[in-house]
Amino acid sequence: MKVPPGVSPSDFAKAISEFEDAVGKEWVFTSDEDVALYRDPYSPFLGEPDELVASAAVAPDGVDQVQKVVRTANQYKIPIYPVSTGKNLGYGGAAPVYSGSVVLDLKRMNRILEVNEENAYALVEPGVSYFDLYRYIQEKGLKLWVDVPDPGWGSPVGNALDRGGGYLMAHLRNHFDSHCGMEVVLASGEIIRTGMGAMPGSRTWQNYKSGFGPWVDGIFSQSNFGVVTKMGFWLLPEPDAYLSGTVYVPRHADLVPLVKILNYLENTRATNGMPDLGSPLLQIPMISEIAAWMSGDGPPPPDAELSGLLGNSEAGYSPELEAYALRKGVSYWSCKLSFYGPAKANEANWEFAKGKFSAISGARFVDNESYKLPLTPEEHEKVHKPQFGIPSLAMFSIGARSRTNPQPTNGHMWFSPIIPRTGEAIFEANRVFNQAAKEFGLPALAFSLPSCYWERAFIFIFAFPVTRDIETNKKNREAFKKLVERAAEHGWGEYRTAPAYQEAIMSTYSYNHHALLRFHQTLKDAVDPNGILSAGRYGIWPKHLRSQQA
Amino acid sequence: MRTRWLVAMSMFFAVSTPAAPDQAQVERGHTVYDKWCFPCHGTGPGKPGTDSLRQRGQNPAVLEERTDLNASMIRFYVRHGVLFMPTFRKTEISDADLDAIAAYLTRNNKK
Numbered sequence: 001m002k003v004p005p006g007v008s009p010s011d012f013a014k015a016i017s018e019f020e021d022a023v024g025k026e027w028v029f030t031s032d033e034d035v036a037l038y039r040d041p042y043s044p045f046l047g048e049p050d051e052l053v054a055s056a057a058v059a060p061d062g063v064d065q066v067q068k069v070v071r072t073a074n075q076y077k078i079p080i081y082p083v084s085t086g087k088n089l090g091y092g093g094a095a096p097v098y099s100g101s102v103v104l105d106l107k108r109m110n111r112i113l114e115v116n117e118e119n120a121y122a123l124v125e126p127g128v129s130y131f132d133l134y135r136y137i138q139e140k141g142l143k144l145w146v147d148v149p150d151p152g153w154g155s156p157v158g159n160a161l162d163r164g165g166g167y168l169m170a171h172l173r174n175h176f177d178s179h180c181g182m183e184v185v186l187a188s189g190e191i192i193r194t195g196m197g198a199m200p201g202s203r204t205w206q207n208y209k210s211g212f213g214p215w216v217d218g219i220f221s222q223s224n225f226g227v228v229t230k231m232g233f234w235l236l237p238e239p240d241a242y243l244s245g246t247v248y249v250p251r252h253a254d255l256v257p258l259v260k261i262l263n264y265l266e267n268t269r270a271t272n273g274m275p276d277l278g279s280p281l282l283q284i285p286m287i288s289e290i291a292a293w294m295s296g297d298g299p300p301p302p303d304a305e306l307s308g309l310l311g312n313s314e315a316g317y318s319p320e321l322e323a324y325a326l327r328k329g330v331s332y333w334s335c336k337l338s339f340y341g342p343a344k345a346n347e348a349n350w351e352f353a354k355g356k357f358s359a360i361s362g363a364r365f366v367d368n369e370s371y372k373l374p375l376t377p378e379e380h381e382k383v384h385k386p387q388f389g390i391p392s393l394a395m396f397s398i399g400a401r402s403r404t405n406p407q408p409t410n411g412h413m414w415f416s417p418i419i420p421r422t423g424e425a426i427f428e429a430n431r432v433f434n435q436a437a438k439e440f441g442l443p444a445l446a447f448s449l450p451s452c453y454w455e456r457a458f459i460f461i462f463a464f465p466v467t468r469d470i471e472t473n474k475k476n477r478e479a480f481k482k483l484v485e486r487a488a489e490h491g492w493g494e495y496r497t498a499p500a501y502q503e504a505i506m507s508t509y510s511y512n513h514h515a516l517l518r519f520h521q522t523l524k525d526a527v528d529p530n531g532i533l534s535a536g537r538y539g540i541w542p543k544h545l546r547s548q549q550a
Numbered sequence: 551m552r553t554r555w556l557v558a559m560s561m562f563f564a565v566s567t568p569a570a571p572d573q574a575q576v577e578r579g580h581t582v583y584d585k586w587c588f589p590c591h592g593t594g595p596g597k598p599g600t601d602s603l604r605q606r607g608q609n610p611a612v613l614e615e616r617t618d619l620n621a622s623m624i625r626f627y628v629r630h631g632v633l634f635m636p637t638f639r640k641t642e643i644s645d646a647d648l649d650a651i652a653a654y655l656t657r658n659n660k661k
């Protein structure tokens with residue numbers, strides 16, 4: 001049996017025995033074979049001594065069991081690492097940040113505690129997956145949608161705590177923003193409820209977010225200050241209809257007004273679904289097209305002339321490439337808009353959007369799908385499911401073997417900088433990262449368009465493949481860190497990252513001699529003085545490990 | 551690492567004749583399969599596991615339609631993952647559920 005660092009074998013044995021008393025022997029995993037299931041399948045350290053691994057795992061089935069486990073861990077100073085569904089692929093999987101920690105696997109806590117149709121919210125435990133919540137709503141015939149990320153097997157709780165995102169309206173798309181109320185077990189074993197939940201018998205825990213006094217919820221995301229055991233989320237009442245339309249614009253520089261108009265339309269809610277940029281010329285699919293393209297239903301490969309022009313272009317541009325686009329009538333950029341609401345309002349909003357985009361000379365419009373909701377079973381199979389609140393795993397096509405991807409990968413790590421929501425920023429980021437890739441000996445980066453659309457920011461997500469070759473992985477890790485630095489030099493920070501880079505990224509948020517990190521550390525020392533919870537997560541180390549990491 | 555793989559792989563092919571799966575076990579396996587495997591390995595569009603096997607020349611590519619799978623092979627992939635497919639923990643798919651999946655996916659094997 002592996003023993004966590006800094007813990008004596010006898011203390012660990014006592015703790016394991018107490019964990020077994022708390023949750024049942026069957027749910028404490030200590031054999032190599034069982035503990036290996038907590039390895040990160042997409043780890044950039046696969047096969048290296050530095051791989052982050054657990055020493056054991058313990059899986060409680062209720063908040064009282066969580067409290068017992070946490071109290072035991074606190075008594076013996078055992079580092080523990082809570083995960084909800086543990087499917088944080090590309091951002092660390094279920095493996096701990098501090099190697100040798102015991103994973104607190106909350107998957108068995110999978111109760112859907114309440115779904116309220118009239119006020120459109122749910123209260124769930126951490127082990128409830130998007131699939132579970134969706135099925136529950138379907139079985140009960142409730143007219144509600146859940147905003148889901150691409151992988152349906154993750155959880156509202158785990159995804160929100162890592163501040164992930166989905167596809168529906170702006171107020172739901174950012175999953176941490178759309179939560180309402182938490183229950184948290186602190187390192188002492190004490191339970192707190194946030195927001196209105198702090199009032200015994202509160203009748204508005206999932207209705208009103210901030211409660212009374214300081215609103216502390218944020219400190220439990222991307223952090224290590226508590227174990228979240230319940231969380232509320234706002235849902236979407238099923239809209240009447242869906243409509244989508246795409247605007248195509250001809251020239252490279254058109255991206256700037258395209259984004260500007262898009263921002264106006266979304267921030268006035270004239271369009272209310274997630275926008276989706278693509279480039280027919282550069283053959284960049286819109287997000288809603290990726291799965292279909294990857295399984296071979298994309299456009300034909302570029303002709304010889306276009307291939308040559310693309311190869312000679314810089315950051316997606318050359319005058320010759322643009323001339324080709326204009327000559328052949330291939331649009332440089334596309335943007336798909338989604339409208340949810342009454343069918344007539346959707347049509348009116350799309351007409352309004354067309355009017356605004358018509359300011360761009362040569363803009364063309366294509367009316368896409370229009371559905372009366374709910375979707376029919378046939379329509380279900382045609383759509384990009386997350387845009388209809390339906391969980392799926394289709395997006396795994398980006399790494400799996402397929403007609404367009406004969407060389408499957410072993411996983412990805414995501415480099416995810418946040419940039420301002422402007423066309424100029426898209427161009428600048430591409431220029432900067434393209435140049436950086438060259439300098440750092442990475443394969444040329446294809447022109448990139450945003451993957452996440454927050455209301456006032458874009459997030460780029462560059463996928464770095466994880467390989468079975470240690471040297472390549474090492475090189476990619478180094479390049480990743482340099483990209484982080486390069487991004488910071490331009491004022492761009494990452495929104496989220498895998499444990500391998502959390503410290504490096506946190507150190508770029510360094511205003512006033514790392515005053516914010518020092519504040520996190522002050523909080524850490526106050527709420528978790530023994531430093532047992534998720535040591536190192538997002539670069540926040542407990543006092544006794546801080547000098548070791550410096 | 552490599553040796554572990556080789557040993558495990560060689561175990562796939564040294565299988566004894568499977569015992570006839572019992573019906574309740576097969577039904578349970580079907581339920582677990584629908585929950586955990588179908589979203590990637592099922593029929594219909596947007597099933598990356600099925601696409602991947604089809605691309606590799608597997609026919610049929612849908613796991614439920616195959617008659618050449620065996621229990622150790624199924625256990626191996628679920629617990630070790632392969633390429634883009636991750637591992638599944640025992641809190642997700644218990645050993646008993648995994649046995650049931652194996653019973654379901656081998657139900658049509660030639661005896």
Ligand SMILES: Cc1cc2nc3c(=O)[nH]c(=O)nc-3n(C[C@H](O)[C@H](O)[C@H](O)COP(=O)(O)OP(=O)(O)OC[C@H]3O[C@@H](n4cnc5c(N)ncnc54)[C@H](O)[C@@H]3O)c2cc1C
Pocket residue numbers: 082083084085086087088089090091092093094106126148149150151153154155156157158159161162163164165166226227228229395396398534537
């Ligand atoms: C192909 C592909 C597509 C993806 N698409 C998306 C996408 O569209 N949107 C998106 O957001 N992500 C996406 N991801 C990333 C990731 O898979 C999802 O975000 C996933 O939901 C995260 O895993 P999880 O929900 O199981 O969270 P978990 O792994 O359970 O949690 C994540 C982390 O949060 C902390 N944590 C979790 N639960 C608790 C708790 N109860 N108390 C305290 N701390 C806790 C832990 O540190 C944990 O490591 C994608 C990944 C892949 C491979």
